[in-house]
Every structure is written in structure tokens, then in C-alpha cells.
Amino acid sequence: MSRSDPSQPADADPAAPAPGADSRPASRSPEVPEARERPVAEDAAGALPEEELPEAPPAEVTYDEAFYPARPRALRPRARRNQQYADLKPPFEPDGRNRAYVEWLRNQSMLGDARILARQLSGQAGMWQNPYAHPSPRRAVEAASVWFTAYPLGLMTAPGQSFLAAMGDPGLWETFERIGIDAVHTGPVKRAGGLKDWEYTPSVDGHFDRISMAIDPVFGTEEEFRAMCAVAKEHGGTIIDDIVPGHTGKGADFRLAEMNYRDYPGLYHMIDIPESDWHLLPEVPAGEDSVNLDRDAERALQEAGYIIGELQRVIFYEPGVKETNWSVTRPVVDTTGQVRRWVYLHYFKAGQPSLNWLDPTFSGMRMVIGDALHSLVDLGTGALRLDANGFLGVEKGAEEAAGWSEGHPLSEAANQLIGSMVRKVGGFTFQELNLSIDDIHTTSRTGPDLSYDFITRPGYHHALVTGDTEFLRLTLRQAMEIGVDQAGLVHAMQNHDELTYELVHFTTRHKDEVFELGGQELTGAELAEQVQSTLRERITGEAAPYNLVFTTNGIACTTTSVITAALGISDLGAITEEDTARIRDVHVLLAMYNALQPGVFALSGWDLRGVLPLRREQVAPLIAQGDTRWINRGAHDLMGTGPDAEVSASGMPRARALYEALPDQMADESSFARRLARVLAVREEHGIATAALLDVPEVSQRGLLVMVHRLATGRLQLTVLNFSAQEVSGSVRSAHLETGAGITDAFTGEEVGTVDDLHSFFLTLPAHQGTALLVEPEVQLDDA
Numbered sequence: 001m002s003r004s005d006p007s008q009p010a011d012a013d014p015a016a017p018a019p020g021a022d023s024r025p026a027s028r029s030p031e032v033p034e035a036r037e038r039p040v041a042e043d044a045a046g047a048l049p050e051e052e053l054p055e056a057p058p059a060e061v062t063y064d065e066a067f068y069p070a071r072p073r074a075l076r077p078r079a080r081r082n083q084q085y086a087d088l089k090p091p092f093e094p095d096g097r098n099r100a101y102v103e104w105l106r107n108q109s110m111l112g113d114a115r116i117l118a119r120q121l122s123g124q125a126g127m128w129q130n131p132y133a134h135p136s137p138r139r140a141v142e143a144a145s146v147w148f149t150a151y152p153l154g155l156m157t158a159p160g161q162s163f164l165a166a167m168g169d170p171g172l173w174e175t176f177e178r179i180g181i182d183a184v185h186t187g188p189v190k191r192a193g194g195l196k197d198w199e200y201t202p203s204v205d206g207h208f209d210r211i212s213m214a215i216d217p218v219f220g221t222e223e224e225f226r227a228m229c230a231v232a233k234e235h236g237g238t239i240i241d242d243i244v245p246g247h248t249g250k251g252a253d254f255r256l257a258e259m260n261y262r263d264y265p266g267l268y269h270m271i272d273i274p275e276s277d278w279h280l281l282p283e284v285p286a287g288e289d290s291v292n293l294d295r296d297a298e299r300a301l302q303e304a305g306y307i308i309g310e311l312q313r314v315i316f317y318e319p320g321v322k323e324t325n326w327s328v329t330r331p332v333v334d335t336t337g338q339v340r341r342w343v344y345l346h347y348f349k350a351g352q353p354s355l356n357w358l359d360p361t362f363s364g365m366r367m368v369i370g371d372a373l374h375s376l377v378d379l380g381t382g383a384l385r386l387d388a389n390g391f392l393g394v395e396k397g398a399e400e401a402a403g404w405s406e407g408h409p410l411s412e413a414a415n416q417l418i419g420s421m422v423r424k425v426g427g428f429t430f431q432e433l434n435l436s437i438d439d440i441h442t443t444s445r446t447g448p449d450l451s452y453d454f455i456t457r458p459g460y461h462h463a464l465v466t467g468d469t470e471f472l473r474l475t476l477r478q479a480m481e482i483g484v485d486q487a488g489l490v491h492a493m494q495n496h497d498e499l500t501y502e503l504v505h506f507t508t509r510h511k512d513e514v515f516e517l518g519g520q521e522l523t524g525a526e527l528a529e530q531v532q533s534t535l536r537e538r539i540t541g542e543a544a545p546y547n548l549v550f551t552t553n554g555i556a557c558t559t560t561s562v563i564t565a566a567l568g569i570s571d572l573g574a575i576t577e578e579d580t581a582r583i584r585d586v587h588v589l590l591a592m593y594n595a596l597q598p599g600v601f602a603l604s605g606w607d608l609r610g611v612l613p614l615r616r617e618q619v620a621p622l623i624a625q626g627d628t629r630w631i632n633r634g635a636h637d638l639m640g641t642g643p644d645a646e647v648s649a650s651g652m653p654r655a656r657a658l659y660e661a662l663p664d665q666m667a668d669e670s671s672f673a674r675r676l677a678r679v680l681a682v683r684e685e686h687g688i689a690t691a692a693l694l695d696v697p698e699v700s701q702r703g704l705l706v707m708v709h710r711l712a713t714g715r716l717q718l719t720v721l722n723f724s725a726q727e728v729s730g731s732v733r734s735a736h737l738e739t740g741a742g743i744t745d746a747f748t749g750e751e752v753g754t755v756d757d758l759h760s761f762f763l764t765l766p767a768h769q770g771t772a773l774l775v776e777p778e779v780q781l782d783d784a
Helices: 063-067 099-106 110-121 137-143 163-167 170-179 222-234 252-258 275-280 295-303 363-379 409-424 437-446 457-466 470-482 524-539 559-566 577-595 616-623 628-632 662-666 672-686
Strands: 146-149 183-185 190-192 194-196 199-201 210-215 238-243 270-273 290-292 326-329 339-345 383-387 428-432 450-452 489-492 514-517 520-523 548-550 554-556 600-604 692-695 704-710 716-722 728-733 742-745 751-754 760-765 770-776
Touching: 099 252, 110 210, 110 252, 110 363, 137 428, 137 450, 146 489, 163 222, 170 222, 170 662, 170 672, 183 222, 194 252, 210 222, 210 252, 210 363, 222 238, 222 363, 238 363, 252 339, 270 275, 275 295, 275 339, 295 326, 363 383, 363 409, 383 409, 409 428, 409 437, 437 450, 437 470, 457 470, 457 524, 457 559, 457 577, 470 514, 470 704, 489 577, 514 524, 520 524, 524 554, 524 559, 548 628, 554 628, 559 577, 577 600, 577 672, 577 716, 577 770, 600 672, 616 628, 662 672, 672 770, 704 728, 716 728, 716 760, 751 760
Parallel strands: 146 183, 146 600, 183 238, 238 383, 383 428, 428 450, 450 489, 489 600
Antiparallel strands: 190 210, 194 199, 270 339, 290 326, 326 339, 514 520, 548 554, 692 704, 704 716, 716 770, 728 760, 742 751, 742 770
């Protein structure tokens, strides 16, 4: 049963054909469908009519369709997104009694667009042409092996050029092709933030609080997005978009939910509190639309039976700002004139209400699936990042225990639905979610095709700042023992977030398990605290005052500023040319760690330009509430098209870059980009991305890391890295090495040794250097 008011009729059947609609899918068109000019009519019950699907124009017949009529037509629906209302601000009260306002909201809503898309795709033969039941990490890696992770707010462009136009520039893609980059993850580019009355409000979380399927004008146009996809395809590349299955912003969908309009309240975990119990709710400050519940109010509402109360943790905890995962709205007038107050769940910030995946209306599921299909089959992307996809189920805890909100089976089921739908139309998905290794293994069986490597990312930073790979080797072995396939991971350098060091694996499921590190036996919780304190000590504070701790999640920094801290540089203003060369060497080492193993390798513009953090005073308003991550999101100019600009088009201050623009780097063999291109060429030539990790052996020098891989050809390949600041010489040993086999350097082709009777060989590596080695089986001579 819908949560709509009884006086309002239920929605029309979403699967029903729209009046006048062609039975074929609409051809892809950059044009926004024309606005309906007829006045809005009311039905007999006084409610607004359901959306109508605009009639699809006749699809053009292509060469292939003419000569191969049995082939299914491409799936090319279009979302309506009635933006003709976007700038309309009539002089009427913005509440549920104003039918014009409700209609305006409905025409901005994502749920409405999802319904339109679903109607056009249902019953089409093209929906059955791809396998979808099981994740396929190696197929995903083969489709896109090396990713550039963009950040729209921070990319500097040519004067007058939008972010999307810059990312679709053929010159940029030619450079990417030379480096070895074959995919771009755009980051979130659709409209985000919220609505207050008739006005849009800014994003509260870097555009991860989505409120529309429309492209945000700040980043460009839908036509530019389509052109970017076309240019990428011409260069053998793929565009990767974002969907957020866990929450939205406070846009039209949330405002309609507050008004109890039709099935919109079913989108969210929101509870209508009767006026008789409003005394349990805090007052909302003037000018605000909600206020966070403190622990006492949370407990009172739990005891009254309204909410499940405390959850397993409070992400982004900040005293006086976010003390619980629940907030309450101001009084809101609904479509019948009744005044309501709602308590709603938000795992993240108050402006990011959490979606409900198990409401009887299935509104949340329909909206998320529609958003995914819009990106893939309407806009033309090839893959999707799933944001916050581990928080899709919530359940009351036993007795006094916290509510169950992480590792819930509903999250697994929802992820399987999303992943299957994306595979069904030929795409793939990846999740960027910090889970235990066990949970990553579980989701890899049914959910997204790839998972972000939060397993070893803190490990290789720890190895760098300590010159000791023991913890990194421990995490790699843990993943192997649990059964995680390294080829199913996205091994990334810096992105828009902090250096995450929550070490969820050791602080949750394995907090009481005993591990050995540095000759000590430590519980998982103790081990995590020791690693975290070491990283804080070496990367922040007096050692590196330019990096900042970000709540309990990690450290706000860039890859470059982790390196400067590891090299003992405390004053970024004193960096010399000699220092820059040392920084570049370490940067290449970290790139080799991430690239010379199975899976996706990802890096950002902050890595390609060697960007340093912003000074805190440059982003003082943005970090005022404790979100220190803004210091690592400085603006950067990839192609050198805006050398005199001080801010990006979005207003982010320009950060200092140690490396030249990409065109200049490509002309210099010693540059970071050219050296990276060589690493990626070896990765591509030998198929390391789709190999299997066999062994992470013990090492003779604590700064060494050895990974033994079996390539798809059956040949063995070794990645050997020196994380210490000194040259090391020692034996490399693994039971997988056969006596008599030759060892060849994949970069130079030179033979560097022969495997002895102890299944080992001797190797010398300079400080902060690495290599990829190939194992040549011993030649067996015929007696004849």
C-alpha cells in the first residue's frame, strides 16, 4: 500500500504504455523534449495527473538495421527532465497546498524521470542481449584497465570552456592514449544540493547529494556529455559515471516526500511523527529546514517505538553538528493542508537523506535503477561507480544493541540488482566503499564487478613512511586467504577523498583476532590503532603541518604531500629541484605498486601534475565545519590551457603543482607522465591487469615487497619494489619459482639472474625503485 494520502489516487501502472508512444525505443537525441503547453488539470479527487510519456519520434534506420534486420535496435530512451520549469518562480506559496508548486517539483523529480525511462525500455529485445547474473571483474578490466579519476570542481579549463568540454577534448584523449589511460571517471556531474522553496541550494558534499538526472550547468551540457562519450570511444576509451544508491540531496523528491505526496515518502527512511509527540523533537533553528537529533532525543524516539535508534557508527561525527544518524524536519504543510514533522535517516550529512530499499512502494529502487539506465543507455557511458552502496539495509538491533546497518543482506541483494541491471545493458560497476575484506569478498560474488582497494591503500602508505612493508604484506595475505581476487580491485592513488585509514577489517569483524606485527602479538583493534597513530605521526603535525586529520576517517592530503612527509620535508615552500626529482621517483614507485598487479589502476589530475595541498586559509569557509578534505581538492590545469587562472570555473583555488602540464611532460623522458607511460606499457604488453596473485613471500630486507603473479599465458611475473630510502640487496624467494628458471627485466629485456636450488635469486634495487620481472622456464635439452 502506498503512503500517499487516501484522498489522492494511486500512481498509474509504471509498466503501462504511454499514450501515443511508439513501441520502438526512442532514438538518442540531444534535444530536451518540448514543454507541454496545455494547462495542468486536476483529476476528480483534486490530485495532479500522472506524467505522460512524450511521443517518441520515428527512429532513423541505420545501415546495420537495414542489412541485418534481426539485430535488436540500440537501447536509446530519453528522460524527460522538464527543465522548462527550472527557472519558473511564480509568486505563490511554496507548500503542498499550491498545486503549481507541487507540479513544479514533480517535473524536477528523479522518480518521475525513472518512470519515463522504464516505460520506454520495458519489453525491448535489447534488454536481453548480455549475461548479467555474475560479476565479471576481468571483463571489466579488459574493457577499461587504466582510469583517470576526474574531479569536476577542481579541473581548470580554457577560458569559457566547461568541464565536460575539456574532458571531451580530442587533444586530451590523444595524450591519455599516449600515456596508456583508457577510461575517465568523470565524478558526479549531475545537479546536486537541494531546493529551498523555489531556489536551488548548493551541494553539501561535493555533488554526491544528487537531486536530478539533468547535467549541472556548472559542468556543461548534456550535448557536451554525449560528445565526450563519442570522443572517448574514438580513442578506444570509456566514460564512467556515478550513481548514488544510498541517498539523495534535499531536492524535489525529498520535498515531495515531506508533503506526503503519493509514493514519494517511500523513497526514504522517514517516519511521520504525530503532533501529540512533537514534544520529543527538538526545535529547528530559524532559517534551517532540519536539525540533528542528539543522543537523548534519539533514545526517546526509539523508546517510543518510532525509530530503531543508534546505528553501528556515526560517520562524519561532529559534536553539535552530527551526533546521531537521525534528523527531524521543520513543520511542513502537505498536499491536504495537514502539518507534518518527519524524522529521517542520513548515514552521512543531514542534507543526504538515506534511501529506503525495502519500502512497499519500491520507490527508492525504481529511482536508482532509472538513474543508472539513464546514464548508460541514454547518455552513453560504459560503467558506473556506486557510491555509499554498503548502507542500503537497516534493521532494529537485538534488545539494547545498535541497529544493524553495515554488512546487511539487503545491501547485498540491492547491489546484485544494480549490478545485474547494469550488466544487462552491457556495462559494469565498481564500488568505492570501505568494507572489511570479508564483506568485499561477499559482495564480489553477486554485486559490483569491481571494488575499490581500501584493503592495501593504507598499507602502502604505511610502508612508505616507515620503510617497512610488513603491514602491507599482512593485508595482501589476508585478502588472499579470504579469497579476494586482486583483479577485482581498483588500485587507486589519490581521488577527491582523504587518505582513508579506518582499517575496517581490523576494527570490526576481526577486532579481537590476534595478528603479529613488528614482533608483537596484537588484536585487530590494537593493530589498527598502532598503524593509524603511526600514519598520523608521520604525515601530520610537526612532521607535515600542511596535511590535516579528517574526523576519524583518515588524513586530508595529496599523494605528493604524503611523499613529502615521508621524505622529511616539513615546509612545502622550501622544495628544491632536487627535492622534486626525489618526489617524482617515489611517485613512480607508488604508481608501480598500483599498476603492476592485477586489477584496475586509477590516478587523478592531482597525481599527474604532482599537486600539493591548499593552505587551510584558502578554503577556510569550506573546512569550517570540520571537512578538511577541501585542502586536498585544489584546482589543477592538466593541459596548460589556463596558465594565468587563479581559480577553476567552479571557484576552487589553484593549488601548487610540482610537475609541468601534460604536453610539456610528454616532451620530457624524465617526467612523471613519460615514466608512467613506460610502466603502463609493460603492464599492457604482458597482461598484468588480468593476472592472478599467487604469493606475497617473506623478504630478506624489510623495505622490499614481492608479488608473484601468474599471467593469463601461464607465465610467472614478479613485481619487486623497494619502499626504503636506501639501496637494498637480497634474495627473492618463492616456492612458485622453479630451479633453473631465468629472470628477465620486463623494462630492459636483460637477464638479471637464475633461480637457484632454494627457489630464489639475488637482486639489487636502488632506494625507492621497483621493477617487473619475467620468469623464463629452464630450457630442457633433448638427449638426442
